[in-house]
Each structure stands twice: as structure tokens, then as C-alpha cells.
Amino acid sequence: MQKPAPAAKKATQETVTLIDNATGKRFELPVIPGTIGPKVIDVRKLYADTGHFTYDPGYTSTGSCESKITYIDGDVGVLMHRGYKIEELAEHSDFMEVCYLLLNGELPTPAQKTKFERDITLHTMVHEQLNRFITGFRRDAHPVAVMCGVVGALSAFYHDSLDISDEHQRMVASFRLIAKMPTIAAMAFKYSIGQPFMYPRNDLKFAENFLYMTFGVPCEPYKVSPVLARAMDRIFILHADHEQNASTSTVRLAGSSGANPFACIAAGIASLWGPAHGGANEAVLKMLSEIGAKERIPEFIKRAKDKNDSFRLMGFGHRVYKNYDPRAAVMRKSCHDVLNELGVKREPMLDLAMELERIALEDDYFVSKKLFPNVDFYSGIILKAMGFPTSMFTALFALARTVGWIAQWKEMIEDPG
Ligand code: CMC
Numbered sequence: 538m539q540k541p542a543p544a545a546k547k548a549t550q551e552t553v554t555l556i557d558n559a560t561g562k563r564f565e566l567p568v569i570p571g572t573i574g575p576k577v578i579d580v581r582k583l584y585a586d587t588g589h590f591t592y593d594p595g596y597t598s599t600g601s602c603e604s605k606i607t608y609i610d611g612d613v614g615v616l617m618h619r620g621y622k623i624e625e626l627a628e629h630s631d632f633m634e635v636c637y638l639l640l641n642g643e644l645p646t647p648a649q650k651t652k653f654e655r656d657i658t659l660h661t662m663v664h665e666q667l668n669r670f671i672t673g674f675r676r677d678a679h680p681v682a683v684m685c686g687v688v689g690a691l692s693a694f695y696h697d698s699l700d701i702s703d704e705h706q707r708m709v710a711s712f713r714l715i716a717k718m719p720t721i722a723a724m725a726f727k728y729s730i731g732q733p734f735m736y737p738r739n740d741l742k743f744a745e746n747f748l749y750m751t752f753g754v755p756c757e758p759y760k761v762s763p764v765l766a767r768a769m770d771r772i773f774i775l776h777a778d779h780e781q782n783a784s785t786s787t788v789r790l791a792g793s794s795g796a797n798p799f800a801c802i803a804a805g806i807a808s809l810w811g812p813a814h815g816g817a818n819e820a821v822l823k824m825l826s827e828i829g830a831k832e833r834i835p836e837f838i839k840r841a842k843d844k845n846d847s848f849r850l851m852g853f854g855h856r857v858y859k860n861y862d863p864r865a866a867v868m869r870k871s872c873h874d875v876l877n878e879l880g881v882k883r884e885p886m887l888d889l890a891m892e893l894e895r896i897a898l899e900d901d902y903f904v905s906k907k908l909f910p911n912v913d914f915y916s917g918i919i920l921k922a923m924g925f926p927t928s929m930f931t932a933l934f935a936l937a938r939t940v941g942w943i944a945q946w947k948e949m950i951e952d953p954g
Pocket of ligand 1 (some may be wrong): 852
């Protein structure tokens with residue numbers, strides 16, 4: 538896999554001049570190089586020097602922290618973790634390697650990978666008393682509500698990994714969170730359908746084990762399909778991190794007060810739950826079933842273009858990507874692999890999605906506004922085909938994003954600045 542040489546981080550004497558037109562005063566603001574990408578104007582002393590604040594509520598021009606984990610260039614459609622392109626990671630790596638990469642900055646050697654996998658699998662079980670905690674919820678509770686509560690409650694069970702100033706405890710908490718998240722997500726699902734919890738199986742790989750705990754039952758053997766396990770693993774890779782978005786910023790903000798890692802990740806899950814963040818793939822499925830038939834696509838395209846109609850094509854457009862979302866291309870392929878494996882020769886919803894994609898990509902409105910299909914356009918179709926109810930979609934996103942949140946949280950705690 539190709540990794541570009543990191544840009545040398547030189548101290549720069551460069552400045553930009555700010556002129557206050559009211560007083561004619563000039564202020565020199567230092568310019569610092571970004572980890573990769575555009576240079577950054579350092580406004581830390583702006584208020585002290587000029588008496589002015591900056592205003593950028595959506596962080597569209599603001600780097601909120603220094604981070605070396607993920608780089609996105611939305612204009613050209615690039616997403617990289619630690620310098621590796623997401624398409625290459627999805628093709629050549631598995632989720633455990635990506636976890637190691639996000640946490641440690643480099644891909645593991647075979648020996649490091651074996652040890653890392655072992656470290657994670659040693660923590661896959663949850664405290665037995667957590668079962669009682671989960672069964673205290675209503676059966677019809679949303680799985681993300683359960684996860685949010687249970688992950689926050691982990692801090693009441695694992696007292697020996699709460700000291701954030703201790704590097705070893707930070708590492709143990711990280712392993713616990715990555716390892717227990719699939720177990721908790723699967724338990725939330727099992728509880729909602731009235732089936733017994735399945736204990737994790739440490740002889741299985743990460744994604745395989747999750748599918749086993751979700752779809753297996755104690756009364757008969759459950760063989761996990763390698764194609765489905767690979768597709769699940771890819772979905773985890775594609776959602777592992779996405780820079781300083783709402784949930785990641787929430788984790789960092791919660792962590793900045795010294796809160797324990799379990800509480801911080803619970804805060805991230807709460808933020809992810811919003812429909813503008815993690816809920817879009819659910820909205821895609823809802824839209825496709827509303828459209829119902831290919832013949833009705835033009836009617837919906839017309840509505841999406843109508844300024845007086847609030848309807849938007851779900852799964853199209855992205856706040857950051859103004860070119861093809863690189864994750865969408867990988868997801869599109871996985872979608873076909875999964876449907877083939879499941880013997881779904883003709884999935885009406887996928888047919889509909891393909892036709893919608895074709896028409897939108899030829900339409901002047903969508904082309905000129907650079908509204909391409911995003912990762913959520915395909916992920917809902919795959920997850921539905923695998924047997925997940927839509928209420929589990931955001932739970933799966935949270936499961937995958939946990940490693941990104943932890944890597945960002947650790948980076949913040951370990952940043953001397
Ligand atoms: N269908 C129709 N028109 C659209 C759409 C769409 N999906 N998305 C944007 N537009 C139009 C919008 O009306 C506006 O037109 P005009 O300039 O004439 O007023 C223009 O495109 C720019 O829209 P915007 O809302 O300023 O663009 P944005 O970059 O702020 O919004 C977005 C990004 C994702 C919120 C938006 O594209 C959208 O609502 N998409 C549908 C929901 C969706 O799929 N969300 C999932 C995003 S991926 C999640 C993740 O990565 O975690």
C-alpha cells in the first residue's frame with residue numbers, strides 16, 4: 538500500500554495581515570502548516586490582540602485541533618487514515634489492522650497484529666451483571682438508547698481503567714471499548730427480539746464474531762458466511778473515522794474536561810444518533826420504499842429540484858465531499874457481493890437505487906451542484922439484505938466509529954499542547 542511522505546512540519550515566519558477598517562490598525566497573524574492540506578491561520582491570540590472573536594459555528598473554515606489521524610479533501614474525494622487511502626485500506630486490510638493504524642499511526646507487522654487481536658479478544662465478554670442492566674430496558678427500546686446507557690455504565694464496572702493520566706489504563710480502556718462494543722450491540726439486538734444473548738467466540742475474527750453473536754442462536758450451529766463477514770468488516774473499515782465531525786468533536790469536548798473514556802464514548806454515541814449524522818442510511822431506505830417503482834423516479838427528481846418542496850434525495854450530497862465519496866465506490870461493490878452471496882438475483886430496492894443513481898448522475902441539477910451518491914446510499918441496502926433492522930444501522934455505525942473516537946480522544950490526552 539502506498540503511503541505518501543508526510544509533509545515536513547517546518548516552523549514558518551509567514552503571516553497574514555488583518556486590517557481593522559474602523560481604526561486602520563494592522564495585525565499580523567501567524568500562519569502554521571497543516572498536518573497535510575491547507576495552511577492554517579493561528580487565531581489563538583486574536584481576541585487578546587484585537588478585541589475581536591471569530592465566527593464559524595459550523596467549523597467550515599476552522600481547524601478545531603491538531604490531528605494526524607485522518608485527512609479529507611472533499612473537493613477531490615480523498616479520505617486518508619494516517620496517510621493511507623481508504624480505498625486501499627478497504628481492499629488490502631481488515632478492520633483490526635485499521636484499528637491498530639488509527640491508534641498507533643502505522644499498520645501492524647504480522648506479530649504486532651497477532652498480539653493486538655489477542656489483546657482485543659481478551660476483552661470481548663462483558664461483566665455478567667451487565668446482562669441485568671440490559672434487561673432493565675424496555676424490549677422496544679432503540680438499540681442506540683441501550684448502547685448509550687450501557688457504554689456510559691461501563692465506567693461503573695471497570696474501575697481499573699478510569700485513570701486517564703495512566704497510559705496503561707488508557708490502553709486497557711481502549712481495548713475494552715473496541716472489544717465490548719460488538720458484544721453490547723449484539724445484546725441490544727437480541728434483547729429487542731427476545732432471543733438469548735450469545736457469548737462472544739474468541740476463535741472467530743472481529744466481524745465474524747459480531748455476526749455470530751447477532752444472528753446465531755444457542756440451539757443450532759451458525760456458520761458465518763465469509764462473504765458476509767468480509768462485507769461487514771468493510772463496513773466497519775469505512776466508518777472507522779471521519780475527522781472532526783459532530784460526534785468526534787463531542788468526544789473530544791467531553792474528554793477535554795478529564796471525563797473518563799467510557800463517558801466520552803457514550804457522549805459520542807448520543808451525538809451520532811441524530812438524523813443529520815448517523816441516521817441517513819435509514820432515511821435512504823425510507824425514501825426508496827416511498828418511491829416504490831422506477832416509473833416514479835422522475836416525479837421524485839422533480840420534487841428534489843423544486844425550491845418550494847423540502848424533499849431531498851437522501852444519500853446524495855455531502856457537506857465535505859464535493860466529488861464522489863470514496864467510501865461510496867467501495868460500498869457499491871460490496872453491495873453487489875452481498876446480494877450475490879445471498880442469492881438475491883433481483884433486489885427491487887437495489888434496482889431502484891441503481892436507476893435513481895443513473896438518472897441523478899445525468900441530471901444537470903445534480904451534476905452542477907456536485908451531488909454524488911454518498912456512503913449511506915448503499916450501506917442501508919447491504920445491511921437490510923444481511924438481516925439488520927433499520928434501528929440497528931446507527932448502532933453499527935457507533936460500533937465501527939468507536940475506534941476513531943478513541944484514537945482522537947487519546948491523541949487529545951497525549952497532546953502536550
Ligand atoms: N437533494 C436535492 N438537492 C440537494 C441535496 C439533495 N440530496 N443536497 C443538496 N442539495 C442542494 C441544496 O438544495 C442546495 O441548493 P441551492 O444552492 O440551490 O440552495 C445545494 O444543493 C447545496 O446544499 P447544502 O444543503 O448547502 O449543501 P450541504 O453541503 O450543506 O449539505 C447535506 C450536505 C448532506 C446535508 C445535503 O447534501 C443533504 O441533505 N443530503 C441528503 C441527506 C444525506 O444523504 N445525508 C448523509 C450525508 S453523509 C453522512 C456521513 O458522512 O456521515
